[in-house]
Amino acid sequence: MVRVLFGAGKALMVIAAQRDGKKIGRVRLARIVDASAESLESFIQKAVEPGTVVHTDGWRGYNGLEKLGYKHQVAVLRGQPRSAAGEVFPRVHLVASHLKRWLLGTHQGAVGANHLDYYLDEFTFRFNRRTSRSRGKLFFRLVEQAVAIEPVKFEQILGGKVDRNPLGSLESTK
Numbered sequence: 001m002v003r004v005l006f007g008a009g010k011a012l013m014v015i016a017a018q019r020d021g022k023k024i025g026r027v028r029l030a031r032i033v034d035a036s037a038e039s040l041e042s043f044i045q046k047a048v049e050p051g052t053v054v055h056t057d058g059w060r061g062y063n064g065l066e067k068l069g070y071k072h073q074v075a076v077l078r079g080q081p082r083s084a085a086g087e088v089f090p091r092v093h094l095v096a097s098h099l100k101r102w103l104l105g106t107h108q109g110a111v112g113a114n115h116l117d118y119y120l121d122e123f124t125f126r127f128n129r130r131t132s133r134s135r136g137k138l139f140f141r142l143v144e145q146a147v148a149i150e151p152v153k154f155e156q157i158l159g160g161k162v163d164r165n166p167l168g169s170l171e172s173t174k
Contacts, residue, residue, distance in 0.1 A: 011116055014040060016047045017091035024091045026128045029099070029120045037061040041068060057085070099123055115157075 018025030028047035032039040050069035056062040058076040065072040086093040
């Protein structure tokens with residue numbers, strides 16, 4: 001797990017990266033409101049199966065993980081050079097690096113805070129299927145997700161109320 005600050009508005013995120021030998025397995029990403037135990041534990045409970053070893057830094061917000069049924073392994077980074085975090089948590093830092101490059105490269109850094117969660121979901125979906133041997137199944141899973149998840153209203157995507165102008169096109173009135 002790692003706390004990552006990035007972007008113009010500085011979004012606080014948490015990343016879970018599964019260890020698969022020396023490789024990265026599946027990942028989970030989420031934006032969190034703060035680095036409190038409540039926020040971190042909520043994310044971990046949604047992203048990680050109980051009984052799993054969770055390797056974190058020495059942040060106090062992770063102290064209650066064992067009570068929640070996780071095996072907690074701590075790497076204290078206080079007093080270490082800044083580069084130590086990348087050495088101790090290479091998978092998480094690589095995922096954060098790929099995410100930043102994808103947001104800045106593909107999207108030219110034009111991802112607003114109100115849409116960030118959707119971009120994190122897309123990145124997670126793509127990353128977790130990067131080694132899929134069945135490309136047809138990728139499309140099948142995408143359609144399956146589209147059917148299983150409630151639709152998002154146009155107003156929610158724009159983040160404000162939408163009015164139609166006399167010519168019939170849509171405009172945000174936020």
